[in-house]
Amino acid sequence: KKQRRRAAQRTQLFTFLGIVVLVAVVAGVVLSVQKFLDSRGGTDPEDLRITAVSADGEETELAPWAVWADGDARSEDDTPTAITLPADGEITLRLPSDVYDHDWTMLQFYEDDGANVSNSYAANEAKEVTVGGSSGKTAADGSHPRLIGVEIQSVLIDGSGDEEEP
Numbered sequence: 001k002k003q004r005r006r007a008a009q010r011t012q013l014f015t016f017l018g019i020v021v022l023v024a025v026v027a028g029v030v031l032s033v034q035k036f037l038d039s040r041g042g043t044d045p046e047d048l049r050i051t052a053v054s055a056d057g058e059e060t061e062l063a064p065w066a067v068w069a070d071g072d073a074r075s076e077d078d079t080p081t082a083i084t085l086p087a088d089g090e091i092t093l094r095l096p097s098d099v100y101d102h103d104w105t106m107l108q109f110y111e112d113d114g115a116n117v118s119n120s121y122a123a124n125e126a127k128e129v130t131v132g133g134s135s136g137k138t139a140a141d142g143s144h145p146r147l148i149g150v151e152i153q154s155v156l157i158d159g160s161g162d163e164e165e166p
Contacts (some may be wrong), residue, residue, distance in 0.1 A: 043098050050152065051094040052083055080149070085133040087146055094128040095152070104154040110135045112145035 049061040065080040085091055095104070101123055108117040108131060115135035134144040 043096065048096050048098055050096065050099075053092040053094065054083075054085075055090055085147060087134045087144070089133040090130050091133075092128055092130045093150070093152070095126075097127075099152065099154045100124060100127050102154070104152060107151040107153065108135075108147060109149040109151070110145035110147055112137075112139045115139070115145040 045067045046064060048064060052060045052062055054060075060081075060083060062081045062083075083091065093106075100121070103120065103122055105118060105120045106129060108119075110116055112135070115137045117135075119129075131147065131150055133147050135147070137145065139145050
């Protein structure tokens, strides 16, 4: 009887130790993968590209017009990239994952300031957006104000985690 009880206790002990080792291995793997993912550097903000896709499927890569670190002077290109868009046309903007994987905002500027629109998106809510050449709002003269610019705003945190780059 004692031998059976000791054998059962030994089996329970080995089972318990096996579970502890398995949990430790799984925790180690999870922590290692997380550390690896955290250590990977993201794309530098000035290297990010938004892809504009016209109605006919033509793709154009757009570089950021302005990039700056919090507290630093703002750097911007002399001229932002311009795309021809008919008043009744649409364009789809495909965002890089470094932008859409956290909160971001899209501002649409029209000839009539009253038609300007600001849309905020949560992380992974939208990977692409479609923008029309004219506002859906009607101006005082009955026309639909034309789109004059689109701005995507996003705060990126650099690899050290202590510097923000809008």
